[in-house]
Amino acid sequence: MANTAEWLIAHDNVTTIDELNKELDAFGAETAQGLHRMKCFGIPLFVTFANLNVDDSVLMQTIQGSITFNSAKTSIASINTTGNLTIAVRYYQGDKWGSWNTPMTPIKPPTVQTGVSGTKTNYVYSEGSADNPRTILSAKMWIYQNAGREKFLRFKHWGGANDEAETSYSQVYLPNVWIGGNGLMRWDVYKRLDAFELREQNSTATEVKVVTPIFTTGGTRTLSISAATTAKAGVMTAADRELLNKIKAKLGL
DSSP states (O other): OTTTTTTEEEEEEESSHHHHHHHHHTOOTTSOOEEEEEEETTEEEEEEEEEEETTTTEEEEEEEEEOEEOTTSSSEEESOOTTOEEEEEEEEETTEEOOOBOOSOOBOOOEEOOSSOOOTTEEOOOOOOTTOTTOOEEEEEEEEEOTTOOEEEEEEETTOOSSOSSSSEEEEEEOBOBTTBOOBOOHHHHHHHHTOOOEEOSOOSSEEEEEEEOTTTOSEEEEEEEBOOSSSOOBOOHHHHHHHHHHHHHTTO
């Protein structure tokens, strides 16, 4: 503490910005060099004061804090506004202090993005509830099937546990294919496809009937192949077969 006392100089609290500026302007060649802790409204500010050239009285002040300046940058305008972290420097030459210079770009805290478009100074956060456009989804995803064999794509919310429990998640229904749109094939439709077969059933003396399955709703359809005529091909009728047998008998075949 004894070694730092020479370089750490404490000032009394002032209650107006004008008093703060007057105190800073009063720094001169006789002011102790080092780190000055100044206070305004009870807010601490740290000012480094150095005599760069004793013979020519080239003095320097650097200050840091949540500071704004007047338009000419000759005095401090505020020290208690958010988003204005500033490091500034000024020099005393020719019997007066120059304007404050901010060689470093003022650091402004990022602000929350509230709309669909943001900037490089915005940040986003996750509200963490389902169906909320401000909930961030993680890379943890899986397919869920309910008791009715419907499929859902599920996502864990950002920061949720790496599991498939029904906590901290959102989901989207994966629709089945139908005549109006693409989708997933239902299990019962696949079952009918897998069991696909054609069979002849309930044919008559003049036509052959082939039974085909209906894959979407179940049940069957019937395909009828009619008898051949002199104008088209077809199946042989029972009468045709009887006539053919008679011809074969006559010919002794």
